[in-house]
Amino acid sequence: MLRRLTIRDFVLVDRLELEFQGGFGTLTGETGAGKSILVDALAFALGDRADSSLVRAGGERAEVSAEFDLDDSPVAAERLQAHDLDAQDGLLLRRLVDVKGRSRAYLNGSPVTVQQLREVGEGLVDIHGQHAHQSLLRGEAQRALLDTHARLDPLRAEVSAAWRSWRAARERLDAAAGGIEALAAEREQLSWQVSELEALGFSAEEWRALNEEHRRLGHAASLVEGTQASLQALTDGDAACEAQLAGVTHRLETLSDYDPELCQVALLLQSAQAELGEAVSTLRRYANRVELDPQRLTDVERRIEAVLDCARKSRCAPDELPSLLARWQERLAELGDAADLASLAERVEAAGKRYDELARRLSAGRAEAAATLGREVSQVMQQLALGGGRFEVALLAVEGGAATGLEQIEFRIAGLAGSESRALARVASGGELSRISLAIQVVTSQAASVPTLIFDEVDVGIGGGVAEVVGRLLRELGGERQVLCVTHLPQVAARANWQWQVSKVSDGGQVRSRVAVLGDRERVEEIARMLGGIEITAITLQHAREMLQLS
Numbered sequence: 088m089l090r091r092l093t094i095r096d097f098v099l100v101d102r103l104e105l106e107f108q109g110g111f112g113t114l115t116g117e118t119g120a121g122k123s124i125l126v127d128a129l130a131f132a133l134g135d136r137a138d139s140s141l142v143r144a145g146g147e148r149a150e151v152s153a154e155f156d157l158d159d160s161p162v163a164a165e166r167l168q169a170h171d172l173d174a175q176d177g178l179l180l181r182r183l184v185d186v187k188g189r190s191r192a193y194l195n196g197s198p199v200t201v202q203q204l205r206e207v208g209e210g211l212v213d214i215h216g217q218h219a220h221q222s223l224l225r226g227e228a229q230r231a232l233l234d235t236h237a238r239l240d241p242l243r244a245e246v247s248a249a250w251r252s253w254r255a256a257r258e259r260l261d262a263a264a265g266g267i268e269a270l271a272a273e274r275e276q277l278s279w280q281v282s283e284l285e286a287l288g289f290s291a292e293e294w295r296a297l298n299e300e301h302r303r304l305g306h307a308a309s310l311v312e313g314t315q316a317s318l319q320a321l322t323d324g325d326a327a328c329e330a331q332l333a334g335v336t337h338r339l340e341t342l343s344d345y346d347p348e349l350c351q352v353a354l355l356l357q358s359a360q361a362e363l364g365e366a367v368s369t370l371r372r373y374a375n376r377v378e379l380d381p382q383r384l385t386d387v388e389r390r391i392e393a394v395l396d397c398a399r400k401s402r403c404a405p406d407e408l409p410s411l412l413a414r415w416q417e418r419l420a421e422l423g424d425a426a427d428l429a430s431l432a433e434r435v436e437a438a439g440k441r442y443d444e445l446a447r448r449l450s451a452g453r454a455e456a457a458a459t460l461g462r463e464v465s466q467v468m469q470q471l472a473l474g475g476g477r478f479e480v481a482l483l484a485v486e487g488g489a490a491t492g493l494e495q496i497e498f499r500i501a502g503l504a505g506s507e508s509r510a511l512a513r514v515a516s517g518g519e520l521s522r523i524s525l526a527i528q529v530v531t532s533q534a535a536s537v538p539t540l541i542f543d544e545v546d547v548g549i550g551g552g553v554a555e556v557v558g559r560l561l562r563e564l565g566g567e568r569q570v571l572c573v574t575h576l577p578q579v580a581a582r583a584n585w586q587w588q589v590s591k592v593s594d595g596g597q598v599r600s601r602v603a604v605l606g607d608r609e610r611v612e613e614i615a616r617m618l619g620g621i622e623i624t625a626i627t628l629q630h631a632r633e634m635l636q637l638s
Contacts, residue, residue: 481498559582
């Protein structure tokens with residue numbers, strides 16, 4: 088759960104550090120005091136959008152850190168391990184954005200992408216905004232809520248992938264059937280080109296060897312002449328240097344008996360004599376191998392010309408011919424598959440069966456979850472002055488299916504405007520929609536694995552006895568999760584286990600938000616303010632005490 092939130096230069100907040108408790112807590116205060124800014128700051132730390140407008144006027148950068156205890160969040164712990172991050176001592180999320188809009192993110196001090204931050208944050212906190220009920224009017228939002236509540240998101244991803252594979256198979260079949268003549272012409276040309284290159288039997292290694300051999304054979308006469316002349320100068324001629332070196336070495340060895348300083352020179356010449364002998368031996372072996380071979384030179388030149396001819400036809404460098412052959416062979420195999428309409432049709436059928444199997448499993452899961460969700464939300468609605476109202480989740484068949492499955496999801500209400508079941512957007516008024524949204528959020532949050540729930544003024548448009556029920560529901564939810572609610576309703580605030588008051592102060596022309604942790608006496612005063620407005624009477628204070636005692 089959330090343990091600490093540290094905020095620096097974020098919108099109206101200059102410096103703020105908040106220590107969170109478990110259970111159900113509320114943020115209260117005058118309109119515009121900055122209650123929702125604290126929720127926005129947490130959302131920013133969890134990977135929400137970031138731009139320069141978040142930086143407080145006069146600041147260089149906004150910074151928010153959120154510290155979590157992961158004992159009750161196995162999902163987040165698993166995601167951290169997936170990113171090779173240690174979470175034994177909890178988790179610290181840190182996010183910054185500067186005045187130029189540049190953002191950075193960290194998990195336990197390690198730099199991460201915003202996407203990685205968001206993935207981990209999804210397992211930590213679930214934020215229900217004050218306009219959440221508006222999204223419930225959209226079909227895609229209704230489908231996402233049902234699938235997430237029923238833990239069907241992985242299966243839906245499989246269905247989507249199967250749909251794309253099926254569609255791709257159909258497109259290949261349609262393309263093959265429509266362009267069979269063009270494919271046949273391309274296949275015929277490629278077959279001829281592949282056959283020619285395969286007959287050539289050429290490799291990049293051979294091209295290098297051919298060029299080396301051609302250079303050697305083309306200069307064979309020069310090589311023979313140069314080798315013989317070198318041997319003549321080194322050892323075979325009358326003035327060969329090998330004999331002269333041997334004579335000089337012998338003389339210096341004799342003279343060294345008279346002067347030992349010449350010993351070193353004699354030793355060096357002996358070494359040179361040995362290396363000269365080795366060079367002469369190697370040169371003789373080479374001379375025995377090198378020869379004039381006009382026929383071999385002709386054969387090599389013909390081979391080179393054949394390679395160059397293929398390269399010119401293929402419009403590529405000679406050493407690129409092997410890779411070109413591989414590409415042509417691969418394309419020829421594809422064309423062979425494309426020409427086999429029966430095989431393509433079988434693939435379409437197999438892909439369609441795979442999609443149908445997965446989609447029907449998804450439909451079965453949705454049908455079961457829809458019945459359960461409808462029943463549970465209807466029960467909560469009875470407590471929210473929506474007596475007689477019934478919530479339903481309709482599964483509307485989509486002909487031929489879609490990437491999202493075999494049906495559309497539609498939230499419906501019956502009993503509010505007659506007995507007929509109608510789409511949520513057509514039945515509920517603004518206040519009713521807000522209460523229905525809250526009922527859905529309470530039910531879906533109870534089944535979620537996220538340990539911390541944030542409700543940002545979701546009780547707008549609710550009052551009186553219904554507000555007391557809302558407070559009680561959130562209090563019950565706080566027994567299982569950490570719940571934080573931004574509210575204007577004293578009936579909701581009085582039910583909280585703990586309460587903070589948010590206010591604005593002006594200092595030197597700048598407006599800042601402040602948060603005060605309320606004790607028992609301060610809570611009475613704050614609840615009284617929420618009840619009575621500007622003038623707080625003794626009766627209002629007494630009413631506030633009674634409300635807190637009932638909690």
